[in-house]
Every structure is written in structure tokens, then in C-alpha cells.
Amino acid sequence: IACYSVSNDSDIHCLHKLYMSENGALPRLGKVLTADTMNANVKKVDYAVRGPIVQRAVQIEKELKEGVKKPFEEVIKANIGDAHAMGQRPITFFRQVMALCTYPLLLDDNKFPEDVKNRARRILQSCGGNSIGAYTTSQGIDCVRHDVANYIQRRDGGIPSDPDNIYLTTGASDGIVTILKLLNTGEGRTRTGVMISIPQYPLYSASIAELGAVQVNYYLNEEKCWSLDISELQRSLQAAREHCNPSVLCIINPGNPTGQVQSRQCIEDVIQFAAKENLFLMADEVYQDNVYAEGCEFHSFKKVLFEMGPEYSSKVELASFHSTSKCYMGECGFRGGYMEVINMDPEVKAQLTKLVSVRLCPPAPGQALMDLVVNSPQPGEPSHQTFMKERTAILSALAEKAKLTEQILNTVPGISCNPVQGAMYSFPRITLPERSINEAKAKGQAPDMFYCMKLLEETGICLVPGSGFGQREGTYHFRMTILPPTDKLKTLLNKLKEFHQKFTQQYS
Numbered sequence: 001i002a003c004y005s006v007s008n009d010s011d012i013h014c015l016h017k018l019y020m021s022e023n024g025a026l027p028r029l030g031k032v033l034t035a036d037t038m039n040a041n042v043k044k045v046d047y048a049v050r051g052p053i054v055q056r057a058v059q060i061e062k063e064l065k066e067g068v069k070k071p072f073e074e075v076i077k078a079n080i081g082d083a084h085a086m087g088q089r090p091i092t093f094f095r096q097v098m099a100l101c102t103y104p105l106l107l108d109d110n111k112f113p114e115d116v117k118n119r120a121r122r123i124l125q126s127c128g129g130n131s132i133g134a135y136t137t138s139q140g141i142d143c144v145r146h147d148v149a150n151y152i153q154r155r156d157g158g159i160p161s162d163p164d165n166i167y168l169t170t171g172a173s174d175g176i177v178t179i180l181k182l183l184n185t186g187e188g189r190t191r192t193g194v195m196i197s198i199p200q201y202p203l204y205s206a207s208i209a210e211l212g213a214v215q216v217n218y219y220l221n222e223e224k225c226w227s228l229d230i231s232e233l234q235r236s237l238q239a240a241r242e243h244c245n246p247s248v249l250c251i252i253n254p255g256n257p258t259g260q261v262q263s264r265q266c267i268e269d270v271i272q273f274a275a276k277e278n279l280f281l282m283a284d285e286v287y288q289d290n291v292y293a294e295g296c297e298f299h300s301f302k303k304v305l306f307e308m309g310p311e312y313s314s315k316v317e318l319a320s321f322h323s324t325s326k327c328y329m330g331e332c333g334f335r336g337g338y339m340e341v342i343n344m345d346p347e348v349k350a351q352l353t354k355l356v357s358v359r360l361c362p363p364a365p366g367q368a369l370m371d372l373v374v375n376s377p378q379p380g381e382p383s384h385q386t387f388m389k390e391r392t393a394i395l396s397a398l399a400e401k402a403k404l405t406e407q408i409l410n411t412v413p414g415i416s417c418n419p420v421q422g423a424m425y426s427f428p429r430i431t432l433p434e435r436s437i438n439e440a441k442a443k444g445q446a447p448d449m450f451y452c453m454k455l456l457e458e459t460g461i462c463l464v465p466g467s468g469f470g471q472r473e474g475t476y477h478f479r480m481t482i483l484p485p486t487d488k489l490k491t492l493l494n495k496l497k498e499f500h501q502k503f504t505q506q507y508s
Helices: 009-018 040-044 052-065 092-102 104-108 114-125 143-153 171-183 202-211 229-239 266-279 301-307 346-357 362-374 384-409 434-442 447-459 488-505
Strands: 164-168 192-198 214-219 245-252 280-284 316-323 337-342 478-481
Touching: 009 104, 040 202, 052 447, 092 104, 092 114, 092 362, 092 384, 104 114, 114 143, 114 362, 143 164, 143 337, 143 362, 164 171, 164 301, 164 362, 171 202, 171 245, 171 280, 171 316, 171 337, 171 346, 192 202, 192 229, 202 214, 214 229, 229 245, 229 266, 245 266, 266 280, 266 301, 280 301, 301 316, 301 337, 337 362, 434 447, 434 488, 447 478, 447 488
Parallel strands: 192 214, 192 245, 245 280, 280 316
Antiparallel strands: 164 337, 316 337
16 A cells, blocks of 8 residues: 555545545455454463353353353352452451552541551552552552562561562562563574473463463473472473573462472572573562461572572572462452562663553552552551451461362372462362263363363363363363362362262263
């Protein structure tokens, strides 16, 4: 199509005639944006956590409301780590401060404790016009970034944290995608390779596909409680270097979907590997308070890196991530999070700051809530006792449900579940009859997708098939959250047990 310079009404009339058909009507042109013309990378994106099974679960819920008869009365969604949707009550202190931040007139109400009011005033004074509805600086509210840095320093036993290295984000996901954007470069064999664990959280595979980078799989060892073996990292890296440029290694600890907690020695080995192979490290640590198994402990990559001495702490590039969505908070909808960058090149850091400024700022309420997570009530403050009681109750209940899930699933012939050491999920292995595998393939479905869809239609239980997270060839799994209330979780597990036995008999 030629380009024309239009200077007057006569030119416009000529252009109009140019594009008119013989009968005087505008020609019928196809749509500009179609499945064929759209960004091909977007079509490669797959996000199993909200995939076809979840969409069908929503349809079934509508059918139940319309009076359609089903062999169950409700859909139990155990597909996603959304604590409040599963019935977990919000932390009182968090919601009180957020109430005052969003409606400051409540600061004059004597129903709210003084520490709640003080936190709200401090946050509001850091916002433009003393309003949480104002834009903030692109890197995040200054006092919140300082509080995050102080939290990290306390958590890591006094290892310093610089507020200038803290970026507040729209949940941890936003920070992860932003760092991947910085790392993504090259074409053909020089394209960036991103090493991710299999099984993995689908955010990673989806983001890699969207960016046009190369997904480099390394497999966790299911026989050793989903542990990470350095020999497997080495195998994966060497194979990938034949077709791309692996430059980043992603770790999720505690693990999603596998629930393992890495030992300090494992983290040290990973850091040594990254240093030796010159890899950028991304540490997804959003479940850092969710550790249940005896003998397990959360160690941050930042802490271990600096304890290993300047040979590593001055060299290894690291971005670590946290969120308001998990742990005991479960405040998914506020979309609060942060990332800390270590040893980032100053010129790249300037580009990072520019990149986040394009989106203006993360949601101010999410930033405020992140501040409350890292600056919670202290001993002697009016809200401390209630806060600690609620926090402890939530984490204790999760630990109990983690053990319950493992125990019940392991009583079912054909289901094998590793200990849920941390996070919010179990990822049991299921043995499927050959007939069901063949029927699934005939329908064009992954065998565990076929299984989970049958489970949903017959019991109302919504789980995510392991194929959505990746798994070794010939193995089948599903991911389920441990978040439902204990009584509902027991119902879910017993229904699942009955279904698996019936399914196995039907297809044997």
C-alpha cells in the first residue's frame, strides 16, 4: 500500500475514491488481527493452572446454580494456591491497616489500635497527597523499600541489604517476567536459554514462550523427594549449549508444584555451579515461611551466597523474589511483591529502572501490604499477640494438612506421594491402566488430563494434571493444593481415593 501526503479536502476525496469499490461501497477487507497474523509466541503460551479443567469447573459451577443434577453438590477447587478463596481468614492487622489506608477518616476511630494507626499514617505520608490512590515512584514507595531491606537483613542474620537494590513488583510474577525480559537476547543458537526445573511452575514456561527464549529443562529427582542433583544440571546445560546460549538458572525453593525444601548444602552447590558456568541465578522464594517437615529449614540464596565469601558474593548475579500471596498471608488479590537484585551491572540496572517505569508503578495497595508483611507487629505493640496467634494457627494448620495429604494418598494403591516438606501443594505420582492411556491418546488428551477431567465430572474435584507442569516421559501426576479447610480436605482425599480405585477397575 502506497503512502500519501494528505494536505486538503481534495486529497481526502481522492483517497476515498481510491478505496471505494465499483458499487460505491468500501471493499470488504479481512480482519487485521487473526489467529494467523497475531504474535505467534502468544499462541505457544500455556498456563495449566487456569487451563481447560479449570474452565470446565467454572461451567459446572454455573450448571449447579441452574439446578443441573450432578453426582456432587459443589466443586472443590484444589487447583491453585489461593488461600482466601479456600476459606483462610485474612490477618486482622493487615486488613485493619489497609482499611485505614484506603479510608483515612477511620484514623479518628478509637476501635483501631495505635500501632495500626501509626503504620497507616507512615504509609500515607509516603504517598503523593497522602493518598494510596496516587502513583508512586516506579521502583516503589521509598519507606517500603527500606522496610524490605531491613527485613531481608534481619532474615539473613545481619547480611546488609541495600534499599536501592529493592524493586517492588506486582506480585512476584511481575518481577520474574521483568528479569527474563532483560536476559532475553540473540537468535538461533545464540538465543537465551532459561534453565527451569521439571516439574515447574507454568509461569516460567509461559513467559519463556512469550519472549521467544529457549526453555532448558532439568529434572528433579522424584525418588529422592524431588531433590536437585548437580549432575542433572550439568547434563541439561551441556545438551542445551548445542542449540542455544543458556545464561540463566531458575530455582523455586520451597518447591512448586513439588513441595520440597532445599538443604543449605544443595543451595551452596547450585551457587558454585552458577559461578563456574557463569549463569544468572533467579531464586523464587515466595514460600519461604511455608516449611513443615522436621529437619527442614528455609535458607535464602542471598544469605548462603554471602556466607560463601567474596569469591562468590562479589561475582554471582542473583535476583530473588517474594510475594504477599503465599506463606501465611495468602493475600493474592493485592498483587504485592518485591525483588532484590545482587551484583547487577550498573548500566543494566539503569535499564531495569527504565523498564519498570514504563508501567508507572506497582499497585500502591499491594506495596502497602508488602510493607506490613516485612514490618509486622513487634513485641510490646498492641497488635502483636493477635498477629502471632493468627500467623501460628495458619502455619500449624498447613503443616497438619501437609502430613494428612501425604498419609491418605499413600494408602491408595496406584498413588505415591512424597512428603510435602513445604509450600502449599502435593504432586503425587499416579499409575494409570494401559486402556485409559490409550483412550486418552485417542481423544488427543494427555493421560493425566483425561484422568483429572474424569475426576472433575464425577466428583467435582478440580486438580491440575502433571503434564501441565512437566514430568518425565511415561510418568503421570497431578498437583493439588493443601489449602482447603481440614474437613473439606479430608472429604476431597476420600473422594479421590474412591475415584482412583473405581477408575483403575474400570480401565483394567
